[in-house]
Amino acid sequence: MMDWDDMRVFLALARMESLGRAGQHLRLDPATVGRRIARLEEGLGRRLFTRSHQGYALTDEGARLLPHAVAAENTMAAAAQEAGAGSTGLSGQIRVGAPDGCANYLLPQVVAAICEENPALDVQIIALPRVFNLSRREADMAIGVSAPQTGRLSVQKICDYRLHLAAASSYLDQHPPITKAEDLRQHRIIGYIPDMIFDSELDYLAELGLDRVALGSNSVAVQFNFIRHAAGLGVVHDFALPSAPGLVRILPQVFSLKRSFYLIRHLDDRRVSRLNRFAETLYRGIRKELARLEGAVDGPLPSDAA
Template sequence: MNWDDMRIFLSVSREESLSGASRTLRLDPATVGRRIARLEAEMDAVLFVKSPQGYVSTPAGERLRAHAEAAEQAMTEALSEVRGDEHTLTGTIRVGAPDGCATFLLPHVVQSIVVANPGLSVQIVALPRVFNLSKREADMAIAVSRPRTGRLRIQKISDYALHLAASRAYLDGHEPIRTRADLAGHPVVGYIPDMIFDPELDYLAELGLSRIDAASNLVSVQLALLRAGAGIGVVHDFAMPDAPELMPVLKDQMTLTRAFWLIRHDDDARVERLNRFATTLAEGLRAEMARRTQP
């Protein structure tokens, strides 16, 4: 058995398919399949069962995965020490985040970190769903709700506020909105209801608004709809500087508060490079949110 076999095994286990693992590994799916078959023969054990959902780990596969991930972590730490980069920010780090954070906050923060650390490359993955760190989709992820299960290290980054907003052109062309009752009859922009991936994003229900007239699964598209005059919707306060056409609506009467959480796999706590990056990232996000929401 060699480490390359373990690397391929882990990729299939995380992606739950040969095609997914082949994309990650940049190998042909047939090659990945042969390597898994060879590993199973060498270990005299069935590691995966093929199902309509993909490759599902057997109990033997689950046991091997725990050891393989421990070996992977040891290899990562060894490489970091050998290269002497445990005290510097170098290499590639992938950060997953909901698209609101990824669009309006992370670019400014990441650029500052990269400029200060020339040997560092940061990948921002913006997806409207919860990231699976156990599959190593990212080195760390930012979420809008605190996970309740899993071997994770969780750090609260900061609270943030959201308010209703609409474009100046829209507001100028309609009756003034002075109370909640005045919202009746106005078109509403929000998430596609069946694509809300976290209860914390169900803003409109909390505000008593049930009808959605224009919807998207992406915050950036919702903001574009509001800027185009599609109606009234919930906007992150930190996104307002990017949308000068928008005006707050009922800001003193209706406020939503949410939080960002930084989530990491528990095993990564031993990697000093990732610890330093996580600290720098959290501090940068707090500073950027404060900068973008100051009066």
């Protein structure tokens, strides 16, 4: 019979696909993680992982075990929550996946406020420019920029958000003026690496017919810092603008994008009270913070170009 410690080691390796990262998460030596997995596989009489130079991947047998391990994890978390029923706060660990724009400029202050109210709660934010696989339990819940159409998922729209072209005022002072969309072709464009756009909702520049990205990154944070350091112009989330007062929106009356955030969860987790409570608090926090940040740049602003 497997015990909870076995499940913890199995889940960590399934999620992180690396002995080193799993060991760091569990505070175990990587070699110990490897021995524990080998012992678990021997006890079950089946291979749970395939090993390669890229890391550890679940076998079919491992994938079948995964939902049972997650169910055990949820049961243990619920038991811990029940044991602390004298306190109404959330506790335990919750992992949230998000695109890095949201993860860098929106989630930190929202999650910090939640944890301030729930001191026994640990929250991990995974900022990756890709879609999260909740079926493999890479995260307890994820924020996406489009609603998935397949899988056993629960999808809730959080809110809309806006994006505009922006540049550093110092960049604009040293380059030709921009009064119409055609003028953009005279400027250095910053954006996503075209073949690394993981969601069509992120193909911002297509609407302007700009097909050359002079400075590209798969990270919104890197793009934002390119723009902040006067390297060129690009599309910026309005909610990120208050963190960089030197940036100026460009042609806000001509070019404006609206996108949406969705809270995505595994359908089975709707039965887990602590995740439901956290999800509701996160939903309300994101809506409130995004309204505050966008309100700070609601315009037209005197500093907007053209």
